[in-house]
Each structure stands twice: as structure tokens, then as C-alpha cells.
Amino acid sequence: MKRLIAPSILAADFNHLYDEILMINDSEADFIHFDVMDGVFVPNISFGLPVIEHVNKIARKPLDVHLMIVEPHKYLKDFKEAGAYYLNVHYEACNHLNRTVNEIKELGMKAAVTLNPHTQIELLEDIITDVDMVLIMSVNPGFGGQEFIENSYDRIKRLKELVVRKNSKALIEVDGGVDMDNAGKLYEAGVDVLVAGTTIFDAPDPKQMITDLKNG
Ligand code: DX5
Ligand code: ZN
Numbered sequence: 001m002k003r004l005i006a007p008s009i010l011a012a013d014f015n016h017l018y019d020e021i022l023m024i025n026d027s028e029a030d031f032i033h034f035d036v037m038d039g040v041f042v043p044n045i046s047f048g049l050p051v052i053e054h055v056n057k058i059a060r061k062p063l064d065v066h067l068m069i070v071e072p073h074k075y076l077k078d079f080k081e082a083g084a085y086y087l088n089v090h091y092e093a094c095n096h097l098n099r100t101v102n103e104i105k106e107l108g109m110k111a112a113v114t115l116n117p118h119t120q121i122e123l124l125e126d127i128i129t130d131v132d133m134v135l136i137m138s139v140n141p142g143f144g145g146q147e148f149i150e151n152s153y154d155r156i157k158r159l160k161e162l163v164v165r166k167n168s169k170a171l172i173e174v175d176g177g178v179d180m181d182n183a184g185k186l187y188e189a190g191v192d193v194l195v196a197g198t199t200i201f202d203a204p205d206p207k208q209m210i211t212d213l214k215n216g
Contacts, residue, residue, distance in 0.1 A: 004193040005214050006033040006064045010144045011197030027210045031064040033195045038069040042142035049082045056083030068141050073100045080107045088112040088135050121158045128168045139176030144197040148177030153189045160190030184216030
């Protein structure tokens with residue numbers, strides 16, 4: 001178990017995105033999380049390649065890109081060129097997950113697979129040793145500021161068991177409704193990386209909140 005933090009800029013002030021990125025650079029954050037939404041895979045549209053490309057020019061933390069889009073395999077090279085370090089594709093959006101994971105790695109990125117709250121952990125049995133990270137959605141994807149789904153703890157524990165049993169090096173990341181009430185419990189359940197949007201950017205002191213979440 002590590003204790004890593006990935007602030008999700010979906011909750012940042014886009015009129016002051018430059019300053020928000022400088023704050024993250026200067027904080028104890030480990031990654032910057034980007035929520036790319038296409039209005040098809042999820043019922044919301046956020047931002048895409050040009051934003052990531054521009055942020056990458058000033059970011060001093062690796063970029064963790066979460067694709068909530070259909071047919072993600074069509075855009076792998078584009079996200080590599082935009083600066084993605086981790087590329088997260090949804091299990092539910094990939095017909096040929098093994099091929100997509102291999103292509104992400106061949107392009108020189110870290111491959112992550114994301115599961116919606118209803119998708120069984122056990123479906124990862126035959127891919128868990130090929131991925132660098134698994135992202136467990138603890139809300140239904142599409143919006144920031146939603147309530148944490150309680151059965152996520154059980155899912156994380158089952159994923160941790162799978163990772164250990166298969167001797168996989170995959171990190172476990174959780175995304176959605178993360179706050180000071182659940183951060184410590186999530187690390188205890190086996191999470192390595194916490195994604196947090198609203199909790200960080202709505203805090204009076206976002207940089208301090210990053211430190212506080214890290215200390216659980
Ligand atoms: C939800 C996104 C999350 C979101 C988290 O679809 O994947 O990354 O930004 O937001 P909070 O932390 O506000 O729940
Ligand atoms: Zn996300």
C-alpha cells in the first residue's frame with residue numbers, strides 16, 4: 001500500500017487553471033487526474049486533448065488520464081502525444097481489452113483499467129498481471145461531487161486479494177466521493193491512489209487538503 005494522491009481537475013476553477021496547476025505542482029500530490037468525458041459513454045461532456053496538452057507544458061506531476069469515452073482504442077496515440085503517463089480505459093468500453101492494454105504499453109504509457117461500480121472485480125482475473133493500475137469507480141462516472149458508494153470497500157478488498165494472489169504489480173486507485181471521512185479507510189482496504197476533486201478544490205486550503213488526504 002502506497003499513499004498517493006491524484007487531484008481531479010474536473011473540480012478546479014477553469015478560469016484560473018494555470019494557478020490551480022501551479023498549486024498542484026507545489027503540493028504533495030503525486031499525479032494530476034484528468035476526466036475526459038464524451039457525452040456518450042457517460043451523460044456529460046468535459047474536456048479533451050487540447051486541455052491536457054496545455055497543462056502538460058506546465059505540470060510537474062505525471063498525468064493520470066481517465067477516459068470516459070467509447071472506442072478509446074482510436075485515440076491512444078493522441079493521448080500519448082498530449083502527455084498522458086497513465087492511460088485509464090474503461091473495461092465496459094473495450095471489446096478487445098488485451099489488445100488495447102498492450103497498445104497503451106507499446107506506446108510507452110502505463111496501462112490502467114477502470115471498472116464501473118456494477119462491474120465484477122473477478123472479470124480482471126486474466127488481465128491483472130498485464131496492467132499497471134486498476135481504477136475502481138466509487139460513484140457512477142460522469143460527474144464530480146457525488147456520494148461515495150459504500151460497497152466500494154468490499155470491492156477494493158476483493159481486488160487487493162486478486163492482486164496479491166496473482167502476484168500482480170498493479171496499483172489500486174479509487175475515484176469518486178473521496179473525502180476525509182473515507183480516505184483512511186480506503187488506504188486500509190488496500191487503495192494505493194486516491195483521486196479527489198471536490199474535496200480538494202472546494203477546500204479553503206487545497207494544498208493542505210492534499211496533505212491531509214495523504215495522511216488519511
Ligand atoms: C467522475 C470522475 C471523477 C470525479 C471525482 O466521473 O471520474 O474523477 O472528478 O470527483 P469528486 O472527487 O468530486 O467525487
Ligand atoms: Zn476520474
